[in-house]
Amino acid sequence: MHSLFDPASPQARAVASLWWWMAGVGGVIWLGVAALAVYAAVRGRGTRAADDLMHIPAESHRRIEHVVTAGVVITVLILAGFLTYDFSVGRLLAQHPQRALTIDVTGHQWWWEVLYEDPDPSKRIGTANEIHVPVGEPVQFKLRAADVIHSYWAPNLNGKRDLIPGYVSTLWFKADTAGVYRGQCAEFCGLQHAGMAFYIIAEPKVKFAAWLAAGSTPPDPPTDPALRYGMRVFMSSGCAVCHSIGGTDARATVGPDLTHLKSRSSIAAGMLSNTRANLTRWIENPAAIKPGVRMPAVPFSPADREALVSYLETLK
């Protein structure tokens, strides 16, 4: 699921085959060197090194010179070969396509903000920690950091790219196998660095288009009185200060967008599966699950919390 050896895009495949070649050739050389070292140790047993080195016959000298020269030449050739190979892979990864689906990804302590760009502002979709992409189409990420340096790393689809505050770095890939691929922050970014995961969901074009269309339609406000009460709890407490829900007054951008919270499979940046019980547990005390997390424990009465969770469960 989160592996360099299971590539799902031409880009990741190029990186994986470079890795296999380097590991293979490097392994063979290492074995050869180890074997020679053992051979030399066995062969030279009992002789005194100092005497030998003082009296090396002239033809042995020449032979040693040949061996050293050959060693240097072979080393340089192999390294130059890998350098060329590495450059060609780097070139492949750096050649961004002219037209690609562009997704803004911003790293926060400790979650991923995702925004699908569109010239029509009503079709710009904000989500978090889960990135849907179409299979067979180039996708370009614009990577930013909101606070400290983070690093995007989803090895099944492409390599690693740092997210640097005040700078936009880019990365692209074309997924060719549908699936769910895990990604992870790969640059230490504070207490919950390890708890900052994301998922890339590569799906067929039709399914992706349907997801995108559903994403730009905010959920209907609830009509049931209990759910309306839950919505009021959300809007009148601390929730709406940080989170946004499309179609409501909550428009803050400090925390993840919750417009389609229940369309996501996990909460808390991949830490918990998105079930009602987990959501309740998370709201009750986020720091018990992710110590250091910026989301505070809001002191709700149990009834208010229940109503709030019931409302959040409707955000499909």
Add this chain to the structure above:
Amino acid sequence: MMSASKRSAVRCVVLVLTSCVALACEREDRRLNSQQPRAPSQFVSQVSLQPGPTIVSDTVEGPYDDDAYRTTEGQVLFEQMNCSGCHANGGGGMGPALMDDEWIYGSRPDQIFASIAEGRSNGMPTWKYRLNDQQIWELVAYVRSLSGLTPKGARPSREDHMMVKPAPSQTPNAKPKNSGLPGAAIRP
């Protein structure tokens, strides 16, 4: 030409029609002595028109004054809650400066807590329904660190923005002050 009798008949009709308009007049009913309407049962937190009231305090130390981590968490909140929108990184703009030694409502921890939690006149919002107490204390620690009111070792050593003065950790130590308001505005 109209005959004299016809003319007077027309006059008569016009007069009757005009007086019909007068019938539509009704005197506005001013209920001068009726019961006054009650205020709605739900209240929101209010701020006064004039600066004050403030609280008299002799508290010297906030709970997070010597906690560098909590102070920087306050710094993060200061940014996230858009305090800079009015206080401009502590330098002041639409809202008063926070890095100088002028304090309308006093610089002691509980006085600043009250200003954040309850809000103040001229635009400071009420935060107590939006932030929990811990977050407000974090903000208190950060705000106080800006003018050197917290222990030097716990103050942030770096700002992410252009600042008009050195970082809080480089600010000379300061003494807490009570309100700068005239005595009449201070109520216990």
